[in-house]
Amino acid sequence: MPPASPLPAGDPHRVITGPDGVVEVIVSLSEYQQLKAEREELRRLRAAQRRTAAAAQIREGMAQFAADPAAFRTLTREELQRDDVFDRP
Template sequence: MPPASPLPAGDPHRVITGPDGVVEVIVSLSEYQQLKAEREELRRLREQESRSLIAAQFHEGMAQYAADPASFRTLTREDLQREDLFDRP
Protein backbone atom coordinates (compact mmCIF):
# COMPACT_ATOMS: atom_id res chain seq x y z
CA MET A 1 0.00 0.00 0.00
CA PRO A 2 1.41 3.42 -0.86
CA PRO A 3 2.69 5.49 2.06
CA ALA A 4 0.29 8.33 1.15
CA SER A 5 -2.71 6.17 2.08
CA PRO A 6 -4.16 6.72 5.57
CA LEU A 7 -5.42 3.13 5.69
CA PRO A 8 -3.36 0.48 7.47
CA ALA A 9 -1.35 -1.97 5.42
CA GLY A 10 -2.85 -5.41 5.04
CA ASP A 11 -6.49 -4.31 5.03
CA PRO A 12 -8.45 -5.39 1.94
CA HIS A 13 -8.48 -1.97 0.29
CA ARG A 14 -7.64 -1.22 -3.28
CA VAL A 15 -5.87 2.10 -3.59
CA ILE A 16 -5.74 4.00 -6.86
CA THR A 17 -2.90 6.47 -7.02
CA GLY A 18 -2.05 9.29 -9.38
CA PRO A 19 0.97 11.53 -9.81
CA ASP A 20 -0.04 13.55 -6.72
CA GLY A 21 -0.68 10.55 -4.45
CA VAL A 22 -3.84 8.68 -3.53
CA VAL A 23 -6.77 9.44 -5.83
CA GLU A 24 -9.31 6.90 -4.65
CA VAL A 25 -9.66 4.08 -2.13
CA ILE A 26 -12.04 1.24 -2.90
CA VAL A 27 -13.56 -0.46 0.16
CA SER A 28 -16.26 -3.06 0.71
CA LEU A 29 -19.90 -2.00 0.87
CA SER A 30 -20.21 -2.96 4.54
CA GLU A 31 -17.16 -0.85 5.45
CA TYR A 32 -18.50 2.07 3.40
CA GLN A 33 -21.84 1.85 5.23
CA GLN A 34 -20.02 1.75 8.58
CA LEU A 35 -17.90 4.79 7.67
CA LYS A 36 -21.00 6.64 6.45
CA ALA A 37 -22.86 5.86 9.70
CA GLU A 38 -19.89 7.06 11.76
CA ARG A 39 -19.67 10.29 9.72
CA GLU A 40 -23.42 10.89 10.21
CA GLU A 41 -23.10 10.27 13.96
CA LEU A 42 -20.19 12.73 14.14
CA ARG A 43 -22.23 15.34 12.26
CA ARG A 44 -25.19 14.79 14.62
CA LEU A 45 -22.96 15.13 17.69
CA ARG A 46 -21.42 18.36 16.35
CA GLU A 47 -24.89 19.82 15.69
CA GLN A 48 -26.03 18.79 19.16
CA GLU A 49 -22.95 20.39 20.69
CA SER A 50 -23.58 23.60 18.73
CA ARG A 51 -27.22 23.71 19.89
CA SER A 52 -26.15 23.09 23.49
CA LEU A 53 -23.60 25.90 23.29
CA ILE A 54 -26.18 28.33 21.88
CA ALA A 55 -28.72 27.29 24.53
CA ALA A 56 -26.12 27.93 27.25
CA GLN A 57 -25.37 31.36 25.78
CA PHE A 58 -29.08 32.21 25.73
CA HIS A 59 -29.38 31.06 29.33
CA GLU A 60 -26.44 33.25 30.35
CA GLY A 61 -27.79 36.19 28.36
CA MET A 62 -24.81 36.26 26.02
CA ALA A 63 -26.77 35.44 22.84
CA GLN A 64 -29.82 37.12 21.39
CA TYR A 65 -32.08 36.57 18.43
CA ALA A 66 -31.40 38.89 15.51
CA ALA A 67 -34.26 40.10 13.33
CA ASP A 68 -34.07 39.37 9.63
CA PRO A 69 -34.65 42.68 7.78
CA ALA A 70 -35.92 40.79 4.74
CA SER A 71 -38.81 39.39 6.78
CA PHE A 72 -40.34 42.80 7.58
CA ARG A 73 -43.23 44.22 5.61
CA THR A 74 -45.10 47.51 5.83
CA LEU A 75 -48.80 47.15 6.57
CA THR A 76 -51.43 49.67 5.58
CA ARG A 77 -54.65 50.37 7.47
CA GLU A 78 -56.50 48.25 4.90
CA ASP A 79 -54.08 45.39 5.47
CA LEU A 80 -54.67 45.51 9.22
CA GLN A 81 -58.45 45.40 8.76
CA ARG A 82 -58.32 42.20 6.72
CA GLU A 83 -59.19 39.04 8.63
CA ASP A 84 -56.79 36.85 6.67
CA LEU A 85 -53.78 39.12 7.17
CA PHE A 86 -51.68 36.67 9.14
CA ASP A 87 -52.58 33.73 6.92
CA ARG A 88 -50.60 35.26 4.03
CA PRO A 89 -46.81 35.10 3.69
Protein backbone atom coordinates in the same frame (compact mmCIF):
# COMPACT_ATOMS: atom_id res chain seq x y z
CA MET B 1 -7.89 5.63 -15.58
CA PRO B 2 -4.75 5.28 -13.47
CA PRO B 3 -3.88 1.82 -12.23
CA ALA B 4 -4.84 0.80 -8.70
CA SER B 5 -2.00 0.19 -6.28
CA PRO B 6 -2.51 -1.70 -3.02
CA LEU B 7 -1.76 -0.17 0.35
CA PRO B 8 0.86 -1.86 2.55
CA ALA B 9 0.26 -5.50 3.44
CA GLY B 10 -2.53 -6.04 5.94
CA ASP B 11 -4.74 -3.24 4.61
CA PRO B 12 -7.81 -4.41 2.67
CA HIS B 13 -7.89 -1.17 0.67
CA ARG B 14 -6.88 -0.37 -2.89
CA VAL B 15 -5.81 3.14 -3.77
CA ILE B 16 -6.27 4.74 -7.18
CA THR B 17 -3.63 7.37 -7.74
CA GLY B 18 -3.28 10.09 -10.33
CA PRO B 19 -0.58 12.61 -11.23
CA ASP B 20 -1.53 14.72 -8.18
CA GLY B 21 -1.67 11.86 -5.69
CA VAL B 22 -4.51 9.72 -4.35
CA VAL B 23 -7.77 9.95 -6.30
CA GLU B 24 -9.87 7.24 -4.65
CA VAL B 25 -9.63 4.61 -1.96
CA ILE B 26 -11.61 1.43 -2.54
CA VAL B 27 -12.97 -0.21 0.61
CA SER B 28 -15.34 -3.08 1.33
CA LEU B 29 -19.07 -2.41 1.54
CA SER B 30 -19.19 -3.24 5.26
CA GLU B 31 -16.37 -0.78 6.00
CA TYR B 32 -18.09 1.89 3.88
CA GLN B 33 -21.33 1.39 5.82
CA GLN B 34 -19.43 1.63 9.11
CA LEU B 35 -17.67 4.84 8.01
CA LYS B 36 -20.98 6.30 6.82
CA ALA B 37 -22.66 5.49 10.15
CA GLU B 38 -19.76 7.05 12.08
CA ARG B 39 -19.92 10.19 9.91
CA GLU B 40 -23.68 10.48 10.52
CA GLU B 41 -23.19 10.00 14.28
CA LEU B 42 -20.51 12.71 14.29
CA ARG B 43 -22.85 15.06 12.40
CA ARG B 44 -25.63 14.32 14.90
CA LEU B 45 -23.34 14.91 17.89
CA ARG B 46 -22.10 18.23 16.46
CA ALA B 47 -25.69 19.38 15.88
CA ALA B 48 -26.63 18.42 19.43
CA GLN B 49 -23.58 20.27 20.75
CA ARG B 50 -24.59 23.41 18.81
CA ARG B 51 -28.15 23.19 20.20
CA THR B 52 -26.84 22.74 23.74
CA ALA B 53 -24.51 25.73 23.39
CA ALA B 54 -27.34 27.89 22.00
CA ALA B 55 -29.67 26.84 24.83
CA ALA B 56 -27.00 27.73 27.40
CA GLN B 57 -26.52 31.15 25.80
CA ILE B 58 -30.26 31.76 25.82
CA ARG B 59 -30.47 30.81 29.52
CA GLU B 60 -27.60 33.19 30.28
CA GLY B 61 -29.16 35.94 28.19
CA MET B 62 -26.18 36.15 25.85
CA ALA B 63 -27.76 34.79 22.67
CA GLN B 64 -28.04 37.06 19.68
CA PHE B 65 -30.29 36.23 16.79
CA ALA B 66 -29.76 37.49 13.26
CA ALA B 67 -32.86 38.60 11.38
CA ASP B 68 -33.79 36.78 8.22
CA PRO B 69 -34.13 39.40 5.45
CA ALA B 70 -36.57 37.14 3.60
CA ALA B 71 -38.93 37.31 6.58
CA PHE B 72 -39.47 41.07 6.29
CA ARG B 73 -42.39 42.60 4.49
CA THR B 74 -43.58 46.14 3.96
CA LEU B 75 -47.09 46.89 5.19
CA THR B 76 -49.31 49.66 3.94
CA ARG B 77 -51.39 51.88 6.24
CA GLU B 78 -54.54 49.98 5.22
CA GLU B 79 -52.93 46.64 6.07
CA LEU B 80 -51.83 47.90 9.48
CA GLN B 81 -55.37 49.00 10.28
CA ARG B 82 -56.77 45.53 9.66
CA ASP B 83 -57.34 43.32 12.71
CA ASP B 84 -55.94 40.17 11.12
CA VAL B 85 -52.76 41.66 9.61
CA PHE B 86 -50.40 39.66 11.82
CA ASP B 87 -52.29 36.42 11.35
CA ARG B 88 -51.39 36.28 7.65
CA PRO B 89 -48.04 35.09 6.29
